[in-house]
Amino acid sequence: MxxxxxxxxxxxxxxxxxxxxxxxxxxxxxxxxxxxxxxxxxxxxxxxxxxPSRRALLEAVSRKRIEALAARAHELTGEPASAKSSGDALLEWLDEVVAYCVSARGLAAALSYDDAGADPVHGNSCAAALEEAGGPLLRRAADDGVLRPDVTVADLITLIVGIALATEHHPEPAAQAERLFRLAVAGLGPAGARA
Known part of the structure; x- marks a missing residue:
């Protein structure tokens, strides 16, 4: 039946x-x-x-977290410019992405851009959802001159994934990931200014 x-x-x-x-x-x-x-x-x-692939399973497991991060990006994008600078809004969202990647095992792997196991039609749906959600935050920061114009959300996700994977077995992964992310963020602004 x-x-x-x-x-x-x-x-x-x-x-x-x-x-x-x-x-x-x-x-x-x-x-x-x-x-x-x-x-x-x-x-x-x-x-x-x-x-059909490990990535498909990881993406399904991570879907709720990705949706929460996308909703948070939309919320921050909708805040009035007077409430928070564009750089602060972007950094707040990226901090949340880092925290999720460190605390939610498997999320960093689901966000990685390794094509092995990616859906050939849709690619990496988790990373694509975050790229779309974070795009307006990034563009606003770039338009305000607090972020280098050549930085993409994909660049930032790749950076976060690398940090999350590198610190996964550290005795204090969250603290180490935050420290490394802060070091990396210092180089994202124009002439090394804070993003």
Whole structure:
């Protein structure tokens, strides 16, 4: 029966995603797909039908976090210019992206620009969503002259991903990631000014 198959498929998807969220939180981006399948009570083929690549699974696990970061970018973009400088608004959002990447295991891997496992039609949907959301913040900062005009949101995401991955096993990953990000941000403004 087609209707019951779709309902079964939806239940399987939800069960796999719930297990994957727990496993990625515990094990990081390298969580075992076979273990996820066993724990969800489905075959590994079912996992692969719903999530054809590890990246697809990581993107699904990270979707809510990405949506929250995109909403925050829109909120900051909508704030009146008198409430906060464009550089401060961009930096506040980027600080939140760094904090999410460090605290949410697997998010940095989902944002990475490695084409292996990326959807050939849509590319990296997590990174694309953040690029679109952060674009207005970045353009406003560049227009105000507090950010080099050649800096892109993709550049910033790549920088954040690198920092998050490099500090993942540090004894204090959040503090170290924030420190490294602050060092990097100092070079983003015109003539080395703060972004």
């Amino acid at each position: 087609p209707g019951s198959k779709r309902a079964d498929a939806r239940r399987n998807y939800a069960r796999i995603l719930a297990v994957a969220e727990e496993e990625v939180a515990a094990q990081g981006a390298g969580a075992s797909l076979e273990h996820i399948a066993r724990t969800a009570g489905v075959g590994s083929g079912t996992v692969r039908r719903h999530f």
